[in-house]
Amino acid sequence: DAKTTQPTSMDCAEGRAANLPCNHSTISGNEYVYWYRQIHSQGPQYIIHGLKNNETNEMASLIITEDRKSSTLILPHATLRDTAVYYCIVSPDSNYQLIWGAGTKLIIKP
């Protein structure tokens, strides 16, 4: 079973920040939080990952709570092309066997 809990679906207005939550209350100390997205049944695409500190790259920001039991993926200025299913995954750095849940279907509306 997936180790994460995500909302089934979310809407966001184009141009606004999209904030996608993820609960991972049983995360172990050596497990990273990974985010991937899947656009229209294409192959999943890596977005970002983190251990305990907040991370930012050209695609998104990842905010991890201090107790590491939850995190939020932030797409700062959502566009229609960000409509996708977003997956939050926890996995140890030495084991790349990702366990996927059903993810959050994010719909960006004009």
Next chain:
Amino acid sequence: NAGVTQTPKFQVLKTGQSMTLQCAQDMNHEYMSWYRQDPGMGLRLIHYSVGAGITDQGEVPNGYNVSRSTTEDFPLRLLSAAPSQTSVYFCASSFLQGPEAFFGQGTRLTVV
């Protein structure tokens, strides 16, 4: 770079037939894996490999075989296709240290 290339993109099989799904990567990644994705669900790991000559089972290995004779290629064999194997299959590759896995575009398999 082509990245991760899967062939074929679509396939229809009859129950009991066998076939091989091809996966090739040109990024010199040590780690390769196969997933299946059923409608409305996340991906489930079938088999994986950490290098040439080394393979292991994932979450749902029954009915599938793999081998890894080269770094570049990781074919998935369906031994005797069943309707329950109707799914979309994704191949992925990455460096052992990660963090980013690269996925192919998928093979859509229907078993009738």
